[in-house]
Amino acid sequence: MSAQLTAIQLLDRIMKNVGVPWQSQRADGFGDGIHSGSPDTSVTGIATTFIPTIDVLKRAIASGKNTIICRETPFYSRGERAPLFFRNGPEPPKELMDKDPVIRAKRELIEANRLVIIKLFDNWDARKTDGQLHGLAKALGWDRYHLKPKNGADIYRPGNEYFSLPKTTLGQLAKDTRRKLQAKGIRVIGDPQSSVAKAALTHGFLLVNDLRRVMKVPGVDVVVAGEPVEWEASEYFEDLLTAKMAKGLILLGNEVSEEPGSGEVAVWLRTFLSDIPVEWIPAGEPAWTV
């Protein structure tokens, strides 16, 4: 009986099916697992999403789902006490959070509706197939251009994230990308007229070492990514342009780059949770541009 499955039992099923040794802790910050809510809560339905915004929570509640499986957590922080190199902020002090009207209202919404929020990030990414990368490639319609390693299987993983696109311009590729992903505005570095064909696709937070890694592959002229640190990866890319070592960087934003992967999480959950409704509720882009 589906009504008997509790949040902790759901997590147990996820751990059994994930296919890699489960890591529940990080050196700093929130690990995967139940982030908010009681482990004994009966799961009425599951919503997968990039981030449980107020709007996502309300949509989940309206459709009778009390369990959210997400990549980023509800209170605007990865929970780190000492983030590296000032790339992001530490979790705000408890006193500030306890009196903040947005946090208080969101906590009340979660508690009043007995929601359970489960973080699934590191263990999902550790799977043999990178579901985030695969989901994004499919959303872009790029799966048919995926470059397979010689004699290798068509596996989506870091190290195997290259695509041979029909030759186009950076400007056109940015437009196509925006349309395919229904994004309101994406940021681009590079000359819109330059011709591009071989792409590296990454998702989420773009660290400079990841950018350097994909640019080591011969012939990569355009990188599509999520969110850079502007004094790290985007400066590095500006410098690559000046050195004529690359042509374009298309920055989708973190949500736009990761959200299709939340759809993949839903598809995967349905393979072992046949009697519980599972819905992907995209959070949508947080910002607009002028």
Add this chain to the structure above:
Amino acid sequence: MDGMNKHIWTRREVARLGGAGIVAATSGFGQRKRITARQVVERIRENIGVPWHYRTADTFKWGDPDAPITGITCTFMSTYSLLQRSAAAGNSFVISHEPTFWSADDVATDLRDDALFEQKMNFIDQHRMVVFRFHDHWHARRPDGIFTGFTRKMEWEKYATKDPMKFEIPEITLDALVKTMQAKLRVRSARVVGDPGLRVTSVRHGGHYIAQTMAAAQDADVVVAGEVREWESMEYFRDAVALGQKKGLIVLPHEGAEEAGMEECARWLRGFVSEVPVQFIASGDPFWIG
């Protein structure tokens, strides 16, 4: 690092050339009085008005600090393109607010065998340039040098409040405010959270991190930030708006929010450096919206 060893040798070589008068002679500005980068930084330390920190990012990043300089460029970021433009303008000393080698401490990344690193470093050496980062102390100055430049560029001196980070402005919509900021700060890639028609009469700087933007949100209609992490501040404001709060967040590119502060720095330096020209050169908004 291999590169470092090579660099030290080159630096010595440049110093030897400088000592022989060759560097000064090749600068093409014979009448200039002799001054070194180190002497300029000593004057900065005398004039900054706050104690100089022992642990700081404000150090020489590349080049020989004891060679005579031909001119000074103040900029937001010492990108490769900026270095080229500074050399073309005849300024061998670059004072940059942000890193040169793509991380907060300029050495966080292992750059052995990095072709771009080689090229950028060689450019600095070959043009007998020297790069100094001026970040921590320019922010520590009272008032903060970066925000002084922002206020001047926006012509908001008349809207100042007791809180040096906050302005009370004539009523304007969020959409119109963003457009004004883009024009005045030479920005094309601002991203915004909130209702475009929101009526705004108070604006506050929000730093970069969630604890800062959350605190700023309690105190103004609109928070302005130069680069935030998307899963932190953008999501906080999205939820605030979803809860019905009349708030907005304007996320400028890091460069656009802080560049005017380095124009201010050039103005300030001219007050106590007269031996060589001091020029502000914009590194520029790296992004366009696709």
